[in-house]
Amino acid sequence: MTEAQIKLKRTESLLLELIPAALGSLNDARLHKLDIIDVKCSRGRSDAKVYMHPSSYSQEEKNEFIKLLKNARPIVETYCMKNQGWFRSPSLTFEFDEQFEKVQNLEELFKKIAKE
Numbered sequence: 001m002t003e004a005q006i007k008l009k010r011t012e013s014l015l016l017e018l019i020p021a022a023l024g025s026l027n028d029a030r031l032h033k034l035d036i037i038d039v040k041c042s043r044g045r046s047d048a049k050v051y052m053h054p055s056s057y058s059q060e061e062k063n064e065f066i067k068l069l070k071n072a073r074p075i076v077e078t079y080c081m082k083n084q085g086w087f088r089s090p091s092l093t094f095e096f097d098e099q100f101e102k103v104q105n106l107e108e109l110f111k112k113i114a115k116e
Contacts, residue, residue, distance in 0.1 A: 022079035
């Protein structure tokens with residue numbers, strides 16, 4: 001693993017800890033219950049995608065959360081920047097991780113196959 005890859009993983013790990021803390025410090029209680037499962041930074045660490053667990057939210061609820069997070073994004077970025085003493089924070093993009101649903105569907109298919 002190169003030094004750049006190590007720095008990238010370290011930044012992702014820090015953001016994975018800082019973002020839930022930042023969301024928890026906001027006044028909107030709806031954002032407190034979001035489960036952040038992964039953060040992926042771009043190679044230059046200028047952008048980061050934040051993946052959330054879709055749980056059992058409807059599409060309407062997911063859209064509402066995304067809208068709330070777009071408004072809260074500058075506050076979360078500032079929190080991360082000040083907490084770590086960074087000159088600038090990665091630009092955050094929030095989205096729900098749809099891989100969980102795909103994995104669950106595959107597991108159900110395998111269970112059906114195993115029964116037959």
